[in-house]
Amino acid sequence: MSTPPCSPKRGPIPFGDTNLVPSPEQRKEEHADLISALPSASVPEGLRKLRLYQGFWLPELFVPAAINLQQRFEPRCDDVIVASFPKCGTTWLNALTFATMARAAYPPAGDDHPLLRLNPHQCLPFLESLFQGGREAELEALPSPRLMNTHMPLPMVSGAVPGCRVVYICRDPKDMVVSRWHFFRRHRPELPFKSIFESTCDGVTSYGPVWDHVLSYWRATIARPDKVLFLRYEELLCDPAGHVRRLAGFLGMSFSAPEEEAGTVDSIVQLCSFGHLKGLEANKIGHLNPLLPIPRDALFRNGASGDWVNHMTPEMASRLDDIVAEKMRGTGFTFSEL
Structure with missing residues (x-):
């Protein structure tokens, strides 16, 4: 399949508005023998078994997606992928990237902006869902430019670089653990915080270890x-406007002088x-998707x-910090650059 040529920068259309006829799902047996032979682990939130694929603990459901992404994903030169480890700012970055890229078609101050009626995750296709089910x-x-979202570590979408642009966001692992715990408590109210903490320290968590995920990008x-x-x-958080400008510049869509004057x-x-x-109704009602029966409002708990x-006790925080520091040693990376 040839790679389509780059298109003029018109901005992505909201995936929730495409009205595409869902593709027939592939047979569930695809890759079954390979997956069944992979090391497995359970997760404390109790939703998904994990399988160790190429050094990462992926939800078993999405191992076929990882394989298919590696084998079949053909990026276009103007594709943009928003990537993150779960609970690290995905929803916010999805919204900011969509609003930045689509601002010509959907002025951000307009009364009919898609983000006023759609959850940010409805504006971007989730690559795992599409490639897991043969969709x-x-x-x-989708017309170009396409804007997509994934939680996959970079080796699973290795064809994306240098084929297209990737925007990645990371977060202090301690806050990620807290956010993850609160998120999954909406499904399991009795979920102990310590279980989420320990699984993170062990590296056995969805899409983890978190340090390897971050280092891949x-x-x-x-x-x-x-x-x-x-x-x-x-x-x-400290400078959202400055980073929106940085994002736009990276995407080749820098704000013009008239846009700056207009307060875009x-x-x-x-x-x-x-x-x-x-506060929007679209983010108060419904669930994330049939595979994750958690209310959408769970995405908007704190944001700080x-x-x-x-x-966390000081001892817990120190332990996680020490583990991460050791894993990052010699890479030049640190979570704290403020």
């Missing part, structure tokens, strides 16, 4: 800063702000940095 044709049918941004933009959640950047920041998104101090 790649839905992705192929960190090394890529060092090698190809023109293709991989690496963001820290804490820095984005501030409009994007306000549209996508935690408080604004949390440093909440870990309310849940």
Whole structure:
């Protein structure tokens, strides 16, 4: 299959508005022998068994997606992928990237902006869902430029670099653990915090270990800063407008002088702000998807940095920090650059 030519920058269309006819799902037996032979582990949230595939603990359900992404994903030169480890700012970055890229078709201050009626995750196709069920044709049918989302570590979407642009966000693992615990308590209220903490320290968590996930994108941004933009959640919180400008520049869509004068950047920041998104009806009702029976409002609990101090003892925090520091030793990476 040939790679389609780059298109003019018109911005992505909301995936939830495409009205594409879902592709027939592939046979569930595909890759079954390979998957059954992989090491397995359970997770404390109790939703998914994990399988160790190429050094990462992936949800068993999405191992076929990883294989198919490696074998079948054909990026277009103007594709953009938003990537993250779960609970590290995915929803916010999805919204900011969509609003930035689609601002010509959907002015961020407009009364009919898709983010006013759709959850940010409805605006971007989730690559795992499409490639797990043999629904790649839905992705192929999207007009360019396409904007996509994934939690996969970079080796599973290795064809994306240098084929297209990737925007990655990381977060202090301590806050990630707290966010993950609160998120899955909506499904299992009795879930102990310690179980989420221990699984993270052991590296046996969905898409983990978290340090290897982060390093896969960190090394890529060092090698190809023109293709991989690496963001820290804490820095984005401190200066959202500055990082929206940085994002737009990376995407080749820098804000014009008239846009700056009109306050377009501030409009994007306000549209996508935690408080604004949390108050919208689209983010209060419904569930994330049939595979994850957790209410959408679970995505908008706190949004702050440093909440870990309310849940971890100093000893727990020190232990996780020490583990991460050891895993990152010699890489040049640190979670704290403020």
